[in-house]
Amino acid sequence: MTDQNSPASHPQGESKHDQWLADAPSTLGRVFAPVAGYGVTISSIFRPTVTEQYPFVRPVLMPRYHGRHQLNRYDDGLERCIGCELCAWACPADAIYVEAASNAPGAQYSPGERYGRVYQINYLRCIFCGMCIEACPTRALTMTHEIDELVGPSRGGLIYEKQDLLAPVPQGGLDAPHPMVEGTEDGDYYRGAVTGVTQAQVDWVRAHRPEDPTLATAKPVAAPDLAKEAVH
C-alpha cells in the first residue's frame, strides 16, 4: 500500500503536510485571530438567549418526550400489568424488576390470572430508550412527560416502586383489588369493552373495604353488552 503522505505519492513531490502549511494563516492573520474570537463572543451577546432556566422554568418538551414511566389502569381501576416480565426482558440496561403473583377471588388486581405484585424501575440504570413500553402487551407501561421528579437523596431513592409508578384511579373508578366487570374475560378488557366501574363492583368494595376513599367518587356505568359487541 502506498503512503498517501509520502512525497512520491504527489506529482510535484509535495506531501499533504506541505499543502496544509501553505494554507496556514499569515502572520497578520495570526495577530488578529484572538480579536476574531472576541467578535464571535460579542455578536452572540445580542442574540436571543436560549439557555433553559430549568428547574425554575419548566422547558417545553417535545410531544413524544420520554419521561418517567407510569403503570396504567383500566377505566374501572383494575391494573393493566399482568406481571409477564416482557418489559424486564426487553430492557437493555436491566433496570426493571418484576415479580408476578396470582389474582384470587377477593384479591383481583388485574384482569386475568396474574398481576405485577412487585414492580421496580431503577432510574440509576434507565436510559429512557422506551424499549420496555414497546414490549408491553397490555399498554400497562407507558412513559409520561414528567422529568422533574427523577431526583433522590440516595441511590435507593432512585429505585421507583410500584406505588410510585402506578397511575391514579381513573375518574369514577375504584381502587384495586375488586372483581372484574361481571360477565367479562381478560380479553374484553384488552379490547376496550370495559368503560367504567359497575354497580356490582361498587357493592363489592363497599362490603369489603367500606373505608376506601374511591367509593365516594365512584360513578357506576352499565356493564358492556358483550353479545351485542360480538355481533358487530
Ligand code: SF4
Ligand atoms: S426506558 Fe429503556 S432503559 Fe429504561 S427501563 Fe425502559 S427499556 Fe430499560
Ligand code: SF4
Ligand atoms: S408492565 Fe407490561 S410488559 Fe411489564 S410485566 Fe407488566 S404487563 Fe408485562
